Amino acid sequence: MHIWWYIIGAVLVCAGVYLLYCQGIAVSKSIAAILFVFRSGKNADRAVLDSCTGWVRHAGRFSEKRRYEFVLETQLSKGDVEVCLLDRKRQQLLRLNRQSPEGCIELDGKSRYYLYWKFQSATGRCELRW
Numbered sequence: 001m002h003i004w005w006y007i008i009g010a011v012l013v014c015a016g017v018y019l020l021y022c023q024g025i026a027v028s029k030s031i032a033a034i035l036f037v038f039r040s041g042k043n044a045d046r047a048v049l050d051s052c053t054g055w056v057r058h059a060g061r062f063s064e065k066r067r068y069e070f071v072l073e074t075q076l077s078k079g080d081v082e083v084c085l086l087d088r089k090r091q092q093l094l095r096l097n098r099q100s101p102e103g104c105i106e107l108d109g110k111s112r113y114y115l116y117w118k119f120q121s122a123t124g125r126c127e128l129r130w
Contacts, residue, residue: 027058031119038117044129045083045115052079052119060085060113068130069104072096079122086114096128 027040031054039046040058047056062068072083076098085094088111094103107113115128 027056029056030054031056044127045117046127047117048125049119049122052122054119056117057114060115062107062109062113064109065107067104067106070094070096070102071129072101072126073129074098074101074124074126076122076124076126080120081122081126082118083128084116084118086116088112090114
């Protein structure tokens with residue numbers, strides 16, 4: 001009988017993590033870094049890094065249907081960073097990097113979108129605003 005309590009507890013924890021991820025609060029990542037600080041916000045994401053290689057993906061918070069302008073500001077001393085906006089099927093809609101730091105796109109407030117950050121030996125600071 002006690003095994004059922006463990007199973008029920010595990011299911012509840014998994015459901016809670018899934019709900020947090022869908023709301024853009026939980027983040028999935030695969031990072032190797034000396035220093036990695038990532039903050040997801042309502043109108044911006046910010047990262048401070050040192051020798052960071054890997055990726056971060058989280059659900060974007062876009063509550064209304066309108067045209068969004070994305071601006072990627074990078075202050076890197078080495079390495080590179082790229083941010084992609086993905087739809088719910090994880091198809092790329094927009095890609096920003098140091099060569100192409102700005103982009104506009106019409107988003108629907110009812111759809112789910114993901115922001116996918118990719119770091120290549122990056123050191124410095126970067127911010128994505130919308």
